[in-house]
Amino acid sequence: MDTIAAIATPPGVAAIAVIRVSGEDTLRILMKVFIRKKGKGSLPSHRVVLGYIVDPETDSIIDEVLLTFMKSPRSYTGEDMAEISCHGGKLVPKLVLRAVLKAGARLAEPGEFTKRAFLNGKMDLIKARGILEIIEAETEEAVFLARERLLGHTSEKLTELRENYLNFLKDLEARIDFEEDVPQISEEYINGKLSQLKENLETLIKTGEANRYYFEGARIxxxxxxxxxKSTLFNDLLGQERAIVTEEAGTTRDVISESVIWNGMPLTLYDTAGVREAEGRVESIGIGKALELSKRADLRLLLIDCSTSMTEEDLRLLEKVEKPRIIVLNKIDLGEKIKPDDIEGETVVEVSALKGTGISELRQKIMEYLEKPEISGTIAFTRREGELLREALKELNEGTERWKEGYPLDILSFHVRKSLEKLELLLGISDIPEETLSRIFSEFCIGK
Ligand SMILES: Nc1nc2c(ncn2[C@@H]2O[C@H](COP(=O)(O)OP(=O)(O)OP(=O)(O)O)[C@@H](O)[C@H]2O)c(=O)[nH]1
Ligand SMILES: [Mg+2]
Structure with a gap:
């Protein structure tokens, strides 16, 4: 593969900056741009060497640097690699990078170093994502979960599950191919295996999704x-007067969002336009946005003014707004025409957004839902990873159902294999289309 280079540190004034180089031409490029201050001969691997970076065309010295060369395969990408620590600042790192590019390297794409590490078997996709997550982590909890990935604990759990799948499939397929010669595997054995796999998947999904919010944040x-x-409550929850509040209906016409961190979890709160038969064009666009947002949220707070009776509009929203949700009865300071008992089968909280009553109870209910305290795992999956696990579970359930309906074993084996494929996609073991890979790694920044 060609040799890539990029500045790995953020732009701006700093004491030092690091330029990364990776690929089979690394040494050749270094010969053109690097002069050792002392000593001669080939560059030792995994040692820091003092010297100068020069412009390969003019031979003029650009900067004094520390260079670390890492011989393949003992490097981050698994290829020959170098890290040049030069002086920081606006210009020097760029000049050093330019010298390296002039000497034959190409500018790396976002995430290309990590992509190469993945392609060279240095890490699976779970770990690669862990690197992205640890870089992007905004809270200590997120760092902790990302580190678990980097240490390989998440991959171990998934790999173990994969082994179980493979063993089960081997038994199933032996039975299908050589029915006569293989000792019967009992129905009990098959049912036992199926429910074991199912249970494993379900636990992974539960824990992984519960912790997801620490990474990706939750949308409320x-x-x-x-x-x-709504806007009064929004401001209460944020602890600042962010949205305009008036006694006029239809005040908020667009979606307003603001982020907060509660118990180490990043949350984004959205205030929306009140939903009704709109009076004007702007308002009706706003209402459309509100309903659209509701679909994408992780949790919804559906507000009802309990000082007056329930209206048609409330009833329609109760029908329309997706779950999970919390019903918030607001304006209790004006008396309650609607009581929590009137609303069955829902989580209901009574508040007065104006007076601030009940707000901490509401906060607690929100966190109870998001943190799922009964689950204390250290595994976290992203939204997409969670989806793959759900797809794996769906295949497994379908197979189980058909097996119980009396379909032959090869149908079961087909579904189990499909289910396994989803798991392998998650780990990055199966062939992943180039396009998907590029999408995953393009979320990284340049130099990672
Ligand atoms: N008495 C009382 N008044 C409240 C309470 N919460 C909000 N209000 C008042 O109700 C009116 C509307 O409040 P907003 O927060 O603007 O309501 P909204 O749901 O955002 O309204 P739109 O943006 O128009 O959809 C304002 O006059 C608030 O002061 C409450 O708990 N008690
Ligand atoms: Mg409003």
Whole structure:
């Protein structure tokens, strides 16, 4: 593969910056741009060497640097690699990079170093994502979860599950191919294996999704008909006067969002336009956005003004707004025409957004839902990874159902194999289309 280079440190004024180089031409390029201050001969691997970076065309010295050369395969990417620590600042790192490019390297794409590490078998996709997550982590909890990935604990759990799948498939397929010669595997054995795999998947999904919010943050949408106090509540939860509040219905017309961190979890709160038969064009666009947002949220707070009776609009929203959700009865300071008992089978919290009553209870209910305290795993999956696990579970369930309906073993084996494929996609073991890979790694920044 060709040799790539990039500045791995953020732009701006700093004491030092690091330029990374990776690929089979690394040594040749270094010969053109690097002069050792003392000593001669070939560059030792994994040693820091003092010297100068020069412009390969003019031979003029650009900077004094520390160079570390790492011989393949003992490097991050698995290829020959170098890290040049030069002086930081606006210009010097760029000049050093330019010298390296002039000497034959190409500018790396975002995430290309990590992509190469993955392609060279240095890490699976779970770990690669862990690197992205540890870089992007905003809270200590997120760092902790990302580190678990980097240490390989998440991959170990998934690999173990994969082994179970493979063993089971081997038994199933032996039975299908050589029915006569292989000792019967009992129905009990098959059922036992199926429910074991199912249980494993379910646990992974539960824990992984519960912890996901620490990485990706959770989206909480505040919804309700006009004038129920959405913006007032939004401001209360944020602890700042962010949204405009007036006694006029239809005040908020666009989606407003703001981020907070609660218990180490990044949350984005969304205030939306009150949903009703719109009076004007702007408002109706706003309402459309509110309903669209509701679909994408992780949790919804549906506000109802309990000082008056339930209206058609409230009922329609109760029908329309997706779950999971918390029903918030607001304006209790004005008396309660609607009581929590009137709303069955839902989590209901009573508040007065105006007076600030019940807000901490609401906060607690929100965190109870997001943190799922009964789960204390150290595994976290991204949204996409969670989806893959769900797809794996779906295949497994389908296979199990058909098996119980009396379909032959090869149908079961087909579904189990499909289910396994999803797991392998998650780990990055199976062939992943180039396009998907590029998408995953393009989320990284240049130099990673
Ligand atoms: N008494 C009382 N008034 C409240 C309470 N919460 C909000 N209000 C008042 O209700 C009115 C509407 O509040 P907003 O927060 O603007 O309501 P909204 O749901 O955002 O309204 P739209 O943006 O128009 O959909 C304002 O006059 C608030 O002061 C409450 O708990 N008690
Ligand atoms: Mg509002």
């Amino acid at each position: 949408a505040i919804l309700g008909k006009p004038n129920v106090g």
